[in-house]
Amino acid sequence: MSSEELLRSFSWICRIAAALFLAWLLLSRVASAEPTPGTGVVPTAADRAEAREVYESTCVTCHGANGAGDGLGAAGLPTKPANFTDAAWQKTxxxxxIARAIVGGGAVVRRSPLMPANPALASKPGVVAALREMVRGFAKPQS
Ligand code: HEC
Known part of the structure; x- marks a missing residue:
């Protein structure tokens, strides 16, 4: 390979790398511009009722009825579900x-992928907001 050929292939490699970098930049911008479902949304009574149903049919298995992370399914998990009743955890x-974890699963917030995604909730921002209220609500003293 002559030095001229070497230079030409090097310049192509640079161009491809630059194109890949630009594509990555563009894609990451698009991804981060996507609004989080449920932020700034005030749930309706129907949303809250649906959220309770979702919690009791799905989330309760791992997160437990009181959000303490002590559901039946939690025992076998290598990464334990968060303890929603812990005020210190709430601050973190x-x-x-919370909304992104509920819709996209643990992996999208760099947590355990054992926290499953709920893609069906992506089109229900009110229900996501209501689930977030529930998650926050578990931390309040139960009377
Ligand atoms: C298969 C068990 C499982 C189910 C079902 C489940 N989760 Fe989780 N969840 C987890 C685990 C495990 C974690 C802890 C992830 C970590 O800290 O790495 C977690 C973490 C979370 C977090 C905290 C995310 C964070 O950023 O720290 C929220 C909020 C949450 N779950 C809400 C829910 C809701 C709401 C549902 C029902 C729609 C649900 N989860 C269903 C296992 C589960």
Whole structure:
């Protein structure tokens, strides 16, 4: 390979790398511009009722009836579900992160992928907001 050929292939490699970088930049911008379902949404009474049903049929298995992370399914998990009743834990997560974890699963917020995604909720921001209220509500003293 002559030095000219070498230079030409190097320049192509650079161009491809630059194109890939631009594509990545563009895609990550698009992804981060996507609004989180349920942020700034006030749930209706129907949303709250649906959220309770979703919690009792799905989330309760791992997170437990009182959100303490002691559902029957939690025992076998290597990463335990968060304890929602722990005020210290509540401070570590933003509302946005809770909503994204509920819809996209643990992996999208760099937590355990054992927290499953709920893609069906992506089109139900009110229900996501109501589930987030429930998650936050578990921390309040139960009377
Ligand atoms: C198969 C068990 C399982 C089910 C079902 C489940 N979760 Fe989780 N969830 C987890 C685990 C495990 C974690 C802890 C992830 C970690 O900390 O790495 C978690 C974490 C979370 C978190 C905290 C995320 C964070 O950023 O720390 C929220 C909020 C949450 N779950 C809400 C829900 C809701 C609402 C449902 C029902 C729609 C649900 N989960 C269903 C296992 C589950």
């Amino acid at each position: 997560v933003s509302d946005d992160e």
